[in-house]
Amino acid sequence: MSWNAKWGIPAIVAIMLLCILPAVAEPTVTVSDYTVTPQVLMPGDLGTVTVTLRNTASSASYTERTGAMSDENAATVTVTDINVYIEKATLEGNGIVVVGESYQRIGDLGPGQTIPITFLIRAPATSGMYFPEVWIDTRGGRSTRYPVPVNVNTPIAVARLAVIGTAITTPAAVKPGDQAQVRLDLFNSGASAADQVIVRIGNASTSVRPRDSELFHVRSIPAGQHEPIDITFITDRKADPGIATIPVTVTYYVTDGSERTEHATINLLLRGDVEVGIASIETSPERIVAGQPFNLIIRIENTGTGDAKSVTATVDLPLSGSREAFLGKIKPGNDAPALFRLGGAPPGEHAYNVTIRYTDDWGNHEVTHPLSLSVVPADYSGIVVAVVILLLLAAGAWWVFIRKKPVRNHE
Incomplete structure (x- = not known):
């Protein structure tokens, strides 16, 4: 039996019944x-x-x-x-x-x-x-x-x-x-x-x-x-x-x-309506070096007309440290910082998401924003320069005190 013969007529009857309800x-x-x-x-x-x-x-x-x-x-x-x-x-x-x-x-x-x-x-x-x-x-x-x-x-x-x-x-x-x-x-x-x-x-x-x-x-x-x-x-x-x-x-x-x-x-x-967003993003230190711990500060603002209560923020960076911050209540027109203390990251551009959860008079809400974190490679040029300088100083000392030391005649 074809699909039209088996299902077509019951489907049409069902649609007609729904229309006359x-x-x-x-x-x-x-x-x-x-x-x-x-x-x-x-x-x-x-x-x-x-x-x-x-x-x-x-x-x-x-x-x-x-x-x-x-x-x-x-x-x-x-x-x-x-x-x-x-x-x-x-x-x-x-x-x-x-x-x-x-x-x-x-x-x-x-x-x-x-x-x-x-x-x-x-x-x-x-x-x-x-x-x-x-x-x-x-x-x-x-x-x-x-x-x-x-x-x-x-x-x-x-x-x-x-x-x-x-x-x-x-x-x-x-x-x-x-x-x-x-x-x-x-x-x-x-x-x-x-x-x-x-x-x-x-x-x-x-x-x-x-x-x-x-x-x-x-x-x-x-x-x-x-x-x-x-x-x-x-x-x-x-x-x-x-x-x-x-x-x-x-x-x-x-x-x-x-x-x-x-x-x-x-x-x-x-009833006031909450609208949360990201006001600014800061890091400490400003230049993140691979392998070194750092602080990530995301300021979350409320541009709506009601109080945002029980506000929390989480980041999904695959790093050690604290990846969740509790901000409490944010009144309309105000913002609050979410502080994340994170361990060292490999060099490169790291895409991640920050998820903001809050409660208002309309219920529970969740907002996600995609962000990016830039990490530069570790710079060892200073150590190399220091080692070269030490080697040059050692060579100079050897030349002055040993090579050019006068030889005494023994009679």
Whole structure:
């Protein structure tokens, strides 16, 4: 049987199956429902706000195919659910008094699963509509901001109003000087449309700013719908490592013509990036003579934006002596010497490599640079000259004291 007959058809079928596999749904936590008890609070009364957190990915999983694609050996399919880990759930009062603390490390939430969270609140002394915000932070740089309307002695029908919440997805970390892709999702969980939605990106951080625009406009978000906004941020290469905070303001109009304002925050974690190189190479003595020991000094510099920690350097010269040096930490813009005390080398050009290993906020790294070492032959001309001079002096002494010594006559 030919190769095409045996393997061609199964290979084509495998490629078609891979092409029709559904894309993996990106898991995100949102507030699917809320309840305020009682529905209308009197000034100074205690009440509760219960929100239901839901993993929006109904089938967050990935498919892995293993085994040979042939008619004799069928491939196996592995499906694994991807959970969302909820780090923290907090209620920001915005005029409502929140009694108690936030929920820390709630744990994993599976695809399509929900979990209720209840906060104890106290109504303020002034009547009106208040919008405390539920803040949900999940592992992996995702956050959700969701306002909950609370009626304090006001005859407004809350169910008729639009309610805009935000879900923010950010990279786990960003290197200073790189661009950061951020998605801002606007959710309308109310019973009517939110019109003339305007999103303003603040400028609280001088090290991070939007690349294109600081203002975004959405004509309308119907009830129960969402509108994603993708924002590209530019980071300053000289920005200090840490969290850069960018405020976001969302304004929109509800059915009664009034304007609503919601606030959110984009937090970008900046991690410095290390760039190591060789600043200079020195030897002691400067002229290396064959067979004589010498010191090799390689200065290693950090031209990046983060600290290089646990820095070591090794050379692979086939010589006796110390071929490894420990430098410790090198801060950005600084350098440190790596000292190698080596034994004598034969004359000629010796190619070798210096390997630099270090650790930074991104993990462990290894960099190798090829170098060359020049060794000159040993010079014995001085010894030869000294021997010749000694021989000449000896010959002269013999000539003066023995050859030319006068002979006495004996009578």
